[in-house]
Amino acid sequence: MLEDAPDAFTITADSERGRPLSWWRERLVATCADPKRVALVAEIGDDAVGSALGVIDTWDRSLSHLYALWVSPQARRRGVAGALVDRVFEWARERGAATVELSVTVGNVAATKLYEGAGFCDTGDREPLRPGSPLKLMKMRAPL
Ligand SMILES: CC(C)(COP(=O)(O)OP(=O)(O)OC[C@H]1O[C@@H](n2cnc3c(N)ncnc32)[C@H](O)[C@@H]1OP(=O)(O)O)[C@@H](O)C(=O)NCCC(=O)NCCS
Numbered sequence: 001m002l003e004d005a006p007d008a009f010t011i012t013a014d015s016e017r018g019r020p021l022s023w024w025r026e027r028l029v030a031t032c033a034d035p036k037r038v039a040l041v042a043e044i045g046d047d048a049v050g051s052a053l054g055v056i057d058t059w060d061r062s063l064s065h066l067y068a069l070w071v072s073p074q075a076r077r078r079g080v081a082g083a084l085v086d087r088v089f090e091w092a093r094e095r096g097a098a099t100v101e102l103s104v105t106v107g108n109v110a111a112t113k114l115y116e117g118a119g120f121c122d123t124g125d126r127e128p129l130r131p132g133s134p135l136k137l138m139k140m141r142a143p144l
Pocket of ligand 1: 005009068069070072076080083103104105109110113114115117
């Protein structure tokens with residue numbers, strides 16, 4: 001996903017490539033054991049075609065976050081991302097959150113349209129995608 005959409009995520013394929021598979025496994029196991037996090041994989045048949053991460057905020061339990069949304073190019077425009085977003089909403093609501101926030105790169109039309117359709121609005125907050133990057137992240141928020 002980092003190679004496919006390098007401007008959509010704050011981490012890069014180059015920064016992550018050196019990590020062994022065991023590092024990713026341990027991170028996933030820790031995420032699955034954490035009641036404030038949910039890692040989702042979308043499947044079509046036997047193929048994993050998309051991902052999303054939901055997180056309840058550390059300091060504010062009424063706030064949740066959506067990260068790492070990606071759908072493989074062959075599976076796009078079939079409602080996979082919409083289904084992942086819906087599931088994160090449902091999960092966060094079940095945990096008492098009232099709001100979900102995310103950041104999307106300014107100019108990422110596909111993701112921005114998807115988020116607007118799911119009820120997210122631009123908060124007006126901007127920050128660089130990465131230190132020194134000319135690309136900006138737009139913060140969006142939706143009520144649950
Ligand atoms: C953005 C992304 C997750 C959308 O995934 P998807 O499974 O194709 O999205 P869906 O099929 O659920 O689309 C839902 C709606 O989003 C909008 N949308 C999705 N892709 C779009 C595109 N290329 N252009 C315009 N609108 C788009 C549409 O409103 C669409 O509804 P419609 O198909 O009825 O018109 C996918 O393109 C992707 O992985 N991009 C690269 C990674 C990325 O940008 N992630 C977001 C990081 S913040």
